[in-house]
Every structure is written in C-alpha cells, then in structure tokens.
Amino acid sequence: GAGVSQSPRYKVAKRGQDVALRCDPISGHVSLFWYQQALGQGPEFLTYFQNEAQLDKSGLPSDRFFAERPEGSVSTLKIQRTQQEDSAVYLCASSYRGGLVAFFGQGTRLTVV
Amino acid sequence: DAKTTQPPSMDCAEGRAANLPCNHSTISGNEYVYWYRQIHSQGPQYIIHGLKNNETNEMASLIITEDRKSSTLILPHATLRDTAVYYCIVRAGGGSNYKLTFGKGTLLTVNP
Numbered sequence: 001g002a003g004v005s006q007s008p009r010y011k012v013a014k015r016g017q018d019v020a021l022r023c024d025p026i027s028g029h030v031s032l033f034w035y036q037q038a039l040g041q042g043p044e045f046l047t048y049f050q051n052e053a054q055l056d057k058s059g060l061p062s063d064r065f066f067a068e069r070p071e072g073s074v075s076t077l078k079i080q081r082t083q084q085e086d087s088a089v090y091l092c093a094s095s096y097r098g099g100l101v102a103f104f105g106q107g108t109r110l111t112v113v
Numbered sequence: 114d115a116k117t118t119q120p121p122s123m124d125c126a127e128g129r130a131a132n133l134p135c136n137h138s139t140i141s142g143n144e145y146v147y148w149y150r151q152i153h154s155q156g157p158q159y160i161i162h163g164l165k166n167n168e169t170n171e172m173a174s175l176i177i178t179e180d181r182k183s184s185t186l187i188l189p190h191a192t193l194r195d196t197a198v199y200y201c202i203v204r205a206g207g208g209s210n211y212k213l214t215f216g217k218g219t220l221l222t223v224n225p
Contacts, residue, residue, distance in 0.1 A: 004156070031211060042200060042215030043157065056211075091156050100206065102213060104156030 002026075004105035006092050012111045013082045021077045021108045025094030032075050033102060034067055035091040043091055049075060082112045117201045122220045125195075131188040133219055135201030138182040143205045146177060147213070148186045150197040157200065157215075160186065164206075191223045 005024040013019050025032050031050055035043035036059075046065070048056040051072040060067070064083075069075040079086055089109050093102040118136040125131040137146065147162040161168055161175045163184075168175045174187040188195055200218040204210055 033211070033213075035213075040217075042198075042217055043213070044215070045212045048211055093156070095211075101159050101162070103159065106154070106156050 004092055004094055004103055006090075006105035006108050008108060009106065010109050010111075012113060015084060015112055016081050017112075018078065018080045019082055019110065021079075021090050021110070023075045023077070023092030023094075023105060025073065025075070025092070026103055027073075028096065029094035029103075030072075030097050031095045031102075032069055033093040033095075034075070034077050035093065035104075036061075037089040037091060037107070039088075046077070046090075079110075082110075084112050086110060087112045117203055117216055119199075119201055119216065119219045121217065122222070124222050124224060125188075125191045127193060127223055127225050128190055131191040131195065131221055131223070133186040133188075133199050133201075133221060134183065135186070136183045137201070137203045140181050140203050141205070144203045145206055146175065146181075146184050147202040147204060148173070148175065149200045149202065149213070149215075150195075151200070151218070152194075152197040160199075191221075193223050193225065195221065196223045197221060 007022045034046040037043040046059040047067045049069045064080045066078045089107040091107045093104040095102045145162050145164050148160040149157040151157045161173050163175045177184045198218040198220050200215050
C-alpha cells in the first residue's frame with residue numbers, strides 16, 4: 001500500500017483481556033516505531049525497530065506491553081491484561097532509514113472498559 | 114533534544130496566511146527543527162524540516178531566525194482542511210536520534 005496501515009482502527013477490550021494491534025509499514029522501510037497518544041496529549045514514544053531488531057523499548061509503560069517484528073516488516077503491539085489506563089490511540093510510524101522523516105498510520109483507538 | 118514552546122491555539126481566516134511560531138531557545142548546533150501536524154482522528158503528518166536556512170515545499174515555508182532560537186511555520190493560503198494540531202519538534206540528525214518528542218502543539222483553527 002501507499003502508506004502505513006494499522007488494524008483494527010478501533011478496539012474495545014474488557015479489562016483484563018489481551019489485545020494485539022497490527023502495523024503494516026511502508027514497503028522497504030527499515031525503521032518502525034510505536035507511539036501512544038492519550039486524549040489531548042501529543043504522541044509519546046514506546047518502542048523502535050530497525051528491521052527485526054528491537055533497538056529501543058524504553059517507552060513501554062510496563063511488562064504487559066510487548067512488541068515484535070519477526071520478519072522485519074509487519075509489527076504487532078501486544079498488551080496483556082489490559083487496564084483502563086491503557087485506553088489511548090496507538091500509532092505506528094515507519095521511515096526508510098534512521099527515522100529522520102517518519103510516516104504515521106491512522107492509529108488504533110483502544111478503549112478498555 | 115531541546116525543548117520547544119508553542120502557543121496552545123491560534124485562529125486564521127480561510128485564504129489568509131497562517132503563521133505558527135515556535136520557540137526553541139536551547140537548540141544546539143546539530144539539531145534540526147521539524148514540523149508535523151495532526152488532523153483530527155488521523156496520525157501525525159510530516160510537513161517540513163530545516164537546520165538553519167529557510168525552507169519551502171509544496172505544503173509550507175519554514176523561517177528560522179539567524180540565532181536559531183525560534184522559527185515560524187507559514188501556510189501561505191490556509192484552507193479549512195488545514196485545521197489541525199501543529200507540532201514543532203527539535204531533534205539532532207544522525208541515526209541514533211530516531212525519537213520524535215511531541216509537546217502539546219498549537220491547535221490551528223481555520224475559519225470560513
């Protein structure tokens with residue numbers, strides 16, 4: 001596709017449920033990022049991949065959050081035992097190299113009830 | 114990365130130029146100024162970036178002061194579709210500087 005694709009666009013989860021959010025980056029983009037955006041705030045960095053290697057996961061808020069990119073293309077962000085404070089928009093971005101200009105997907109809005 | 118300061122909101126009349134200021138007084142020599150915008154319910158969209166020279170592309174112009182402590186993003190003929198939150202971000206170049214640190218940005222409302 002022409003841009004970064006994320007699915008689902010909306011997800012409602014019951015507290016305690018596990019969720020998986022998918023990101024299809026732009027073809028050929030080496031770098032992939034996940035950001036979390038709370039209501040009324042700017043996006044905050046979660047994690048960074050270069051190809052299949054997760055080089056930085058310093059922004060993941062807890063060990064319930066896990067991201068993978070096993071073949072260096074599609075990435076999945078998994079949240080285990082969701083809590084209400086996990087409710088946010090999760091944004092994926094990709095860039096060709098080094099992240100100097102990142103292209104973002106439309107995001108997945110997660111609501112935990 | 115250097116911190117940026119932006120007004121929380123601005124208004125602009127449709128068809129007029131929108132001038133969005135950003136203060137980055139602690140910017141260092143190897144840091145670029147980036148602008149992204151986020152239209153409601155969409156992901157951030159890259160607009161433009163620069164180091165010290167003024168830059169222009171099909172979307173906007175970026176004017177950086179000579180001392181580099183502030184900059185202005187100019188949308189020459191604002192339309193209703195330009196209503197969005199605009200983020201000014203300062204970041205060093207180089208592959209190890211991959212994070213974008215977003216603040217709260219400026220909500221630009223373009224009025225008919």
